[in-house]
Amino acid sequence: MVEFTPEQETIRQTVSRICREKLAPRAAEMDRTGEFPWDIIQEFARAGLTSMFFPVEYGGLGKDLITSTMVVEEISKFNTATAHTFTGIASSRLPLLIAGTDEQKRRYMPRLIREAGVTCLSITEPKAGSDVAGMETRAVKDGDSYVLNGHKCFATNGSVAVLYFIFAVTAPGAGARGISCFLVERGTPGLTPGRIEDKVGLRASNVSELTLEDVRVPAANRLGGEGEGFKICMLALDKARLDAAAMGVGLAQGALDYALRYARSRVQFGQPVAEFQGMQFLFADMATSLEAARALTYEAARRMQARDSSTSHFCAMAKLFASDMAMQVTVDAVQALGGYGVVTDHPVERMMRDAKILQIFDGTNQIQRLIIARGLLGKSP
Ligand SMILES: Cc1cc2nc3c(=O)[nH]c(=O)nc-3n(C[C@H](O)[C@H](O)[C@H](O)COP(=O)(O)OP(=O)(O)OC[C@H]3O[C@@H](n4cnc5c(N)ncnc54)[C@H](O)[C@@H]3O)c2cc1C
Numbered sequence: 001m002v003e004f005t006p007e008q009e010t011i012r013q014t015v016s017r018i019c020r021e022k023l024a025p026r027a028a029e030m031d032r033t034g035e036f037p038w039d040i041i042q043e044f045a046r047a048g049l050t051s052m053f054f055p056v057e058y059g060g061l062g063k064d065l066i067t068s069t070m071v072v073e074e075i076s077k078f079n080t081a082t083a084h085t086f087t088g089i090a091s092s093r094l095p096l097l098i099a100g101t102d103e104q105k106r107r108y109m110p111r112l113i114r115e116a117g118v119t120c121l122s123i124t125e126p127k128a129g130s131d132v133a134g135m136e137t138r139a140v141k142d143g144d145s146y147v148l149n150g151h152k153c154f155a156t157n158g159s160v161a162v163l164y165f166i167f168a169v170t171a172p173g174a175g176a177r178g179i180s181c182f183l184v185e186r187g188t189p190g191l192t193p194g195r196i197e198d199k200v201g202l203r204a205s206n207v208s209e210l211t212l213e214d215v216r217v218p219a220a221n222r223l224g225g226e227g228e229g230f231k232i233c234m235l236a237l238d239k240a241r242l243d244a245a246a247m248g249v250g251l252a253q254g255a256l257d258y259a260l261r262y263a264r265s266r267v268q269f270g271q272p273v274a275e276f277q278g279m280q281f282l283f284a285d286m287a288t289s290l291e292a293a294r295a296l297t298y299e300a301a302r303r304m305q306a307r308d309s310s311t312s313h314f315c316a317m318a319k320l321f322a323s324d325m326a327m328q329v330t331v332d333a334v335q336a337l338g339g340y341g342v343v344t345d346h347p348v349e350r351m352m353r354d355a356k357i358l359q360i361f362d363g364t365n366q367i368q369r370l371i372i373a374r375g376l377l378g379k380s381p
Contacts, residue, residue, distance in 0.1 A: 001291075002298040008067050011049075015071050018043055019078035027079040030204035031350050034196075036160055037082055037204065041089070045116030050089050051109070054097065058109035065239075069246045069301040073294075076250025077257070080354040081204035083250065085118075087243035088156035088205065092121035094236045095165050095181055099224035108163065108183065120161035121240075122152040122210055123233055129154075130367050132167075132233060133176040137212060139168035146170075146182060146222065148190075148215040154361075158208030159193035162186045166212070167233055170226050179229035183221040190215035201353030238312050240362040241319035242304060245297040248322030248358050252290045255326075255333035255351045256283070262337050262346070273336075282336060286329045293322040313375035320368035323358035330355040 004012060022040055030037060044050050052068050054060020068090065075083040096108060111117060128134040137150025148168050152158075164184040171178030184191055194209030224232050260283060263274035273279050300314035308314075330352040334341035341348050359365045 002066070002070075002294065004066075004070060008070055011063075011067060012070055012074050014047055015044075015049065015074040018047070019075055019082075023075075023082055024078045027081075027347065028344065028350065030079070030081065032203075032344075034198075034203050034206075036206050037085065040082060041085065041118065042116050044086060045113070048113075050086065050116065051093070051113045052090065054093070054109055054113065058105055059113040060109070065242070065301045065305040066298060069242060069298060072243050072246035073250035073253070073297075076247045077254040079204070080247050080251045080351070080358075081202040083243075083247050084202045084205040084357075085157065087240065087247070088121070089119050091236060091240045091243055092119040092157070092161075092165055094239050095121070095223050095232045096183070098235055099181065099228065099232045103220070104183070104223065112163065115162070117162040118157050118160050119163045119165065120155050120157040120210075121165045121236060122155040122158065123167045124152065124154045126151060126153050130364060133179065133230065135167065135169060135179065137166070137168040138172070139170050139180060139182060139217075141170070141219070142216075144219050146217050146219060148182065148184070148212045148217060150212050152210040152212070154197065154207055155193075155210050156205060156207050156361075158206065158210050159196055160206050164191065164210070165223070165236075166210075167229050168212075170229075174227065176230040177227045179233070180226050181223040181229040181232050182217050183223060184212075184215060184217055188215055188217065199357065201350070201355070201357045203353075234312070237362060238304060238315040241315040241368070242297070242300050244358050244362045245293070245300060245315070245318035245322035248319075248326035248355070249290065249294045249297050251351055251355055251358070252286070252293070252322075252326045252329035255330045255348055256286050256290060258346070258348055258351075259283070259286075259333040259336040262340075266338075279336065282332055286332050289325045290329060293318070293325040297322055310375070313372060316363075316368040316371040316375075319358075319362060320365050320372070323355070323365060326355040326358055327352075 048061040051060040052063045056062040139146040170180040190213040192211045197207045266273045297318045300318035303314045304311045333348040
């Protein structure tokens with residue numbers, strides 16, 4: 001079991017209060033309209049949460065990954081779509097932290113923190129999803145700038161971001177070693193957010209297409225060296241997978257709590273349905289797999305914090321196990337409510353739709369299995 005320090009517990013309670021007061025009452029409406037929760041993101045930013053693990057010297061809180069995982073879990077209990085927006089911001093900034101020069105960090109970090117700047121990490125393309133190295137967006141050096149052309153899709157925060165981390169090919173034919181990462185500011189001519197995806201779940205998170213047409217970016221905005229983009233991308237994906245696992249844990253906890261409350265109050269055959277052993281076994285299985293996923297998720301966070309060489313392996317296992325668990329637990333929560341589980345008066349149908357996406361983004365669960373198996377066989381991910 002994870003034991004939080006008194007300081008972590010205080011942060012968890014702050015997040016819980018914001019979510020209970022501001023997010024929970026609007027969750028169903030946000031799911032219906034797809035509304036982007038600007039005010040809540042601002043509130044999280046004011047509390048320093050969106051830049052929690054940025055170093056103090058750049059204006060962050062300098063917190064560890066156990067704390068940030070705990071925050072993601074807590075938000076997800078109330079509304080996973082907002083947790084997705086939140087992690088989209090927190091994780092997409094990670095490349096700046098791991099690969100940014102001092103000058104780049106000084107230029108962007110304080111601004112992002114001050115202005116609650118929404119950020120977007122854009123890797124996926126219509127022809128390159130799981131096969132990241134198959135991307136086609138090109139970045140061609142021209143004097144002291146690069147010119148970017150291509151089409152991106154499924155970019156979380158794509159139409160609301162102020163800063164984009166765009167991955168593009170600088171050396172065609174070099175595969176993974178030919179990819180570089182660029183910081184592109186909103187409003188740069190040629191960068192156009194496109195269609196916002198109408199998704200089955202996480203409906204209030206903004207996921208859009210991006211078109212890049214002769215987007216000129218100063219060479220000083222390249223993150224890391226030429227060809228280091230794939231490595232940066234994989235490090236960022238480890239964190240994104242840890243966040244996805246935390247989302248699964250929080251989402252499943254929210255669903256289990258709701259289903260238990262319902263089963264205690266719903267009377268059939270003269271007694272609460274929670275009194276039937278068939279229902280109790282369902283809840284017992286939900287709780288057991290949830291705790292196993294939680295333990296694995298925080299173990300992945302601990303290893304990432306310690307910069308352990310097994311980080312990618314554990315983040316992949318946590319993402320795979322926690323998202324599959326969240327899918328099963330939310331399906332069971334719907335079952336526990338009977339017919340009321342499938343109507344929008346109760347949140348469990350939304351939670352079930354949200355859970356499906358956790359099995360797909362940040363690398364599908366098939367890809368997580370590949371990463372895990374390669375780790376076991378001693379091959380590189
Ligand atoms: C809500 C949402 C948010 C997202 N946010 C972002 C974001 O912020 N930034 C970003 O860059 N991307 C983002 N993505 C994209 C996401 O990471 C991709 O959708 C995902 O990696 C899968 O790519 P794909 O959709 O092209 O599927 P494909 O790669 O076309 O896969 C299709 C099917 O084939 C399977 N498959 C593919 N290759 C293999 C293999 N080698 N072995 C076994 N099975 C395989 C897959 O598991 C899947 O079932 C987001 C996606 C969603 C849905």
